[in-house]
Amino acid sequence: MSAAKAARQTTGAYAIELHNVNVFYGEKLAVKDVSLNIQRQKITAFIGPSGCGKSTVLRSINRMNDLIGGARVTGEVVYNGENLYASNIDAVEVRRRIGMVFQKANPFPKSIYDNVAYGPRLLGVRGKKQLDEIVERSLKGSFLWDEVKNDLKKSGLALSGGQQQRLCIARTIAIEPDTILMDEPCSALDPIATQAIEELMRELVKKYTIVIVTHNMQQAQRVADMTAFFSIRKEALEGGKDRRWGVLVEYAHTPQIFESPQFEETERYIGGEFG
Amino acid sequence: MVAHESSSQKEPIFMATTLGAGQEQPAAQNIGITTARGPEPRRGSLQKRPRPVDGLVRILLFFCGILSIFTTIALIIVLLSESIAFFTSGLVTLPEFIFGTRWQPVAGEFGILPLLNATIVTSFWAMVVALPLGIGGAIYLSEYAKGSTRDKLKPILEILAGIPTVTYGFFALTFMTPVLRVILGENNVSIYNMLSAGLVMGIMILPTIASMSEDALRAVPNSLREASYGLGATKFETISKVVVPAALSGLIASFIVGIARAVGETMIVALAAGAGPVANLTVNPLGSGETVTGHIARISGGDLSYASIDYQSLFALGLALFVFTLALNFISQWVTRRFREVYQ
Ligand SMILES: Nc1ncnc2c1ncn2[C@@H]1O[C@H](COP(=O)(O)OP(=O)(O)OP(=O)(O)O)[C@@H](O)[C@H]1O
Ligand SMILES: [Mg+2]
Numbered sequence: 001m002s003a004a005k006a007a008r009q010t011t012g013a014y015a016i017e018l019h020n021v022n023v024f025y026g027e028k029l030a031v032k033d034v035s036l037n038i039q040r041q042k043i044t045a046f047i048g049p050s051g052c053g054k055s056t057v058l059r060s061i062n063r064m065n066d067l068i069g070g071a072r073v074t075g076e077v078v079y080n081g082e083n084l085y086a087s088n089i090d091a092v093e094v095r096r097r098i099g100m101v102f103q104k105a106n107p108f109p110k111s112i113y114d115n116v117a118y119g120p121r122l123l124g125v126r127g128k129k130q131l132d133e134i135v136e137r138s139l140k141g142s143f144l145w146d147e148v149k150n151d152l153k154k155s156g157l158a159l160s161g162g163q164q165q166r167l168c169i170a171r172t173i174a175i176e177p178d179t180i181l182m183d184e185p186c187s188a189l190d191p192i193a194t195q196a197i198e199e200l201m202r203e204l205v206k207k208y209t210i211v212i213v214t215h216n217m218q219q220a221q222r223v224a225d226m227t228a229f230f231s232i233r234k235e236a237l238e239g240g241k242d243r244r245w246g247v248l249v250e251y252a253h254t255p256q257i258f259e260s261p262q263f264e265e266t267e268r269y270i271g272g273e274f275g
Numbered sequence: 276m277v278a279h280e281s282s283s284q285k286e287p288i289f290m291a292t293t294l295g296a297g298q299e300q301p302a303a304q305n306i307g308i309t310t311a312r313g314p315e316p317r318r319g320s321l322q323k324r325p326r327p328v329d330g331l332v333r334i335l336l337f338f339c340g341i342l343s344i345f346t347t348i349a350l351i352i353v354l355l356s357e358s359i360a361f362f363t364s365g366l367v368t369l370p371e372f373i374f375g376t377r378w379q380p381v382a383g384e385f386g387i388l389p390l391l392n393a394t395i396v397t398s399f400w401a402m403v404v405a406l407p408l409g410i411g412g413a414i415y416l417s418e419y420a421k422g423s424t425r426d427k428l429k430p431i432l433e434i435l436a437g438i439p440t441v442t443y444g445f446f447a448l449t450f451m452t453p454v455l456r457v458i459l460g461e462n463n464v465s466i467y468n469m470l471s472a473g474l475v476m477g478i479m480i481l482p483t484i485a486s487m488s489e490d491a492l493r494a495v496p497n498s499l500r501e502a503s504y505g506l507g508a509t510k511f512e513t514i515s516k517v518v519v520p521a522a523l524s525g526l527i528a529s530f531i532v533g534i535a536r537a538v539g540e541t542m543i544v545a546l547a548a549g550a551g552p553v554a555n556l557t558v559n560p561l562g563s564g565e566t567v568t569g570h571i572a573r574i575s576g577g578d579l580s581y582a583s584i585d586y587q588s589l590f591a592l593g594l595a596l597f598v599f600t601l602a603l604n605f606i607s608q609w610v611t612r613r614f615r616e617v618y619q
Contacts (some may be wrong), residue, residue: 067504069421096507106498109521118516119506168502175506 015040015179015209016061016098021075023056023065030056031246033075036228038179043201043210045220045254048230049269053246054213057230058181061211062098063091079179096123099177103184105164107156107171112139112148115156115167119175134174142170143200162193169200179209187215198223217270220254227257229266354597357590366584372591378552378570380585387595389552393564397473397544398537400560404477405533409484410526416485417492418514429486436482444546447475452547455561463561467549470560476543484533491525492518524611531607535600541568567592 014037023031031053038044046054056065063084065071077084084094096119107115116135117125125131135152139145144166148154156167165185172180182201186194201210201223214220220227228251234244250257250266261267362369367385375386416425452471456464464470495518503513519526549563550573557564565573571589579586 062505064501064505067501092507092509095505100501100505102498102501102505104498106496106502108499108502108517118503118508122506122508122512122516171502171506 013040014038015079016211017076017078018057018061019076019078021057021060021073021077023053023060024070024072024074025068026070029243029245031060031230032233034230034246034248035075036248036251038209038211039226040209041205041207042225043205043212043223044226044228045224046211046213046228046230047215047217047220047269048246048249049232050215051244051246052230052232054230055183056246057248058183058211058213059100061179061181062095062100064095064100066091096175097177098179098181099172099175101165101168101172101180101182101185103187105161105168105188107159107164107167109155109157111153112156112159112167113152116170116174118171123175138170138174139167141173141204142166143196143203144170160193162189162196165189165193165197166200169197169204173204173208177208179211180204182210182212184213184215186219194219217258221258224254227252227254229257229261229269231265231269351597354590354594357587358594360582361584361587361591364584364587367588376556380588383584385588385591387567387592389556390565390567390570390592391595392556392558393469393544393548393553394538394566394568396469396558396560396564397476397548397566398534400470400473401476401480401537401540402530402534404474405480405484405537406530408477409481409529409533410488412481412485413488413492414514414519416489418510418518429489432482432486436486438479440479440540440542441546443475443479444472444543447471447543447547451475459561465549465561465563467547467563468561469544469548469564472544472546472548473560475547476537476540479540479543480533480536483536484529487529487532488522488526491522491529494525495521524613527610528607531603531610535603535607538603539568539596539600541572544569545572567596 016038018034018036018038021031021034022029034053034057046058048054059065060073061077061084065073073085075085079094079098082089108118110118113135116138117131120131120134125134136145136149139148144163147163148159148167156164159167165188169180169185186197189197198219201212204210212224229249230246231249232244233247234242236242250261250263252262257266258270261270361367362372366383372385372387374388375384376388377384377386378389416428420428448471451474452464452466452468455468455471456466499517499521500513503517508516544566545568548569549565550569551563552565552570553563571592574585574589579589
């Protein structure tokens with residue numbers, strides 16, 4: 001923990017830098033040559049058509065791809081001056097600093113309390129008082145506290161979809177990461193729950209660096225400071241088949257992407273003319 | 276049970292097709308499909324026609340179902356009636372049967388405890404082997420093994436589960452027992468002993484437990500594993516704190532099925548654990564002991580006269596076993612239902 005705090009103080013301009021990142025699933029190239037710098041305490045949105053590799057790039061940032069057999073990352077992901085894919089880096093430690101929230105809320109089949117306390121307990125926090133404090137702080141941080149403070153013993157799965165997603169966010173901030181990756185966190189939620197999560201993101205970004213994948217253009221415009229547009233390249237192979245991989249097309253401040261994109265492809269996508 | 280399900284499921288499907296054929300909508304769809312596909316379909320009257328094969332199959336399946344229920348009921352009736360005859364013979368009372376510590380039909384003593392004791396001792400040692408190894412193997416297969424390794428190992432497990440138990444019994448007597456006698460001393464280990472039978476029974480049950488547990492572990496959604504890794508958990512923490520607790524109901528169910536098999540297993544104990552109920556109740560597994568099933572097997576093999584008290588006592592034992600395994604089944608169903616839907 002103290003190492004994490006110390007590292008946090010080394011202020012480079014960027015929280016995370018991707019240099020020429022390629023991701024392979026087995027032999028298949030999924031994402032090619034992505035380079036981008038993610039700014040500290042800003043919200044960065046990844047947008048682009050389905051299958052262009054947004055999730056793949058996101059998961060390469062906290063080494064979640066390690067969990068998929070055959071997945072391989074080349075290039076560099078630099079975090080606080082260290083390449084996360086260097087051989088001496090511990091993926092478990094990386095995920096403690098760079099937390100993740102998934103598309104489908106995935107609370108553990110445990111109580112709300114145990115869901116939030118899961119990460120801190122892994123880090124060795126045992127005291128009841130200390131855990132109580134962390135649970136309360138995290139649930140307040142995800143704006144869920146008022147709704148659940150009276151039944152923390154209830155199963156996390158007994159909550160509504162939006163509440164479950166906020167529980168997952170609380171669970172993530174309980175381990176005090178400095179970056180939070182969110183893969184379409186609102187795609188299964190109604191507009192009101194979505195609004196709650198968006199407000200939460202704007203609050204969280206005061207302390208955390210956030211990267212979010214979204215299919216919702218309005219959402220990107222509402223919350224993101226920076227937006228990265230990814231797209232698909234394909235190459236015809238013999239026999240009518242083709243090979244597809246994802247690329248980063250354009251990365252800029254959100255208003256620029258949406259109002260004056262540099263590339264026609266971006267313009268067509270945000271204009272809704274894309275496959 | 277089976278018959279009920281199959282007949283009640285058959286019915287609506289059958290009804291639906293006959294009804295559908297009599298109405299307009301499906302016919303309209305047919306036309307749509309023809310224009311797209313080309314070849315003219317068989318078009319006839321919309322009226323109901325006889326479908327003799329459907330009816331025949333239905334009746335046949337119904338009898339298959341009914342037969343299994345019928346045999347079970349017949350079995351229970353026979354068990355019950357002979358047991359009632361046993362308990363009303365005036366020679367033994369139910370409490371004497373349940374709490375009696377000696378089983379000596381010649382002396383008119385019918386206490387089930389010595390037999391039950393041997394059953395429990397052998398089953399205990401079986402579970403000592405099968406539970407940790409079975410669940411450990413299941414965790415390896417589900418969480419550690421590569422997909423290709425698992426695809427090779429899983430069928431092997433299922434084949435192992437199908438080896439006839441007499442083979443295992445022979446193995447216990449001619450291999451396990453000599454090994455135990457070398458390790459623990461010839462004077463300490465009887466030729467027929469409960470430990471050898473129990474350990475080999477554990478080996479017999481192992482594949483079943485491993486296979487069922489592996490199914491339970493694999494049914495845990497990957498999203499829970501990802502959530503755990505995403506919070507900085509190691510593989511071991513993820514398995515012990517998330518995957519195993521989420522699969523608990525299935526693991527317990529496999530455990531109970533394992534116990535039920537151990538309790539009901541006959542051949543291994545009959546061959547290796549010993550013949551003749553031990554005089555004194557002992558949990559020492561190095562001595563011999565006759566289990567409930569072993570006793571039934573031995574006595575029914577001999578020349579027993581029908582309607583004798585010895586003969587009827589076997590049915591009482593059978594009934595006791597039946598009640599025991601039925602209870603285990605209910606517990607396992609209850610446990611499974613109690614913990615199901617813990618995750619979606
Ligand atoms: N576990 C995997 N194994 C093999 N290929 C994968 C795996 N996950 C993703 N891919 C492939 O990588 C490519 C990029 O997938 P990815 O999930 O990153 O896209 P995405 O942009 O997140 O799409 P969506 O918007 O639908 O979520 C796709 O071609 C996909 O088939
Ligand atoms: Mg995705």
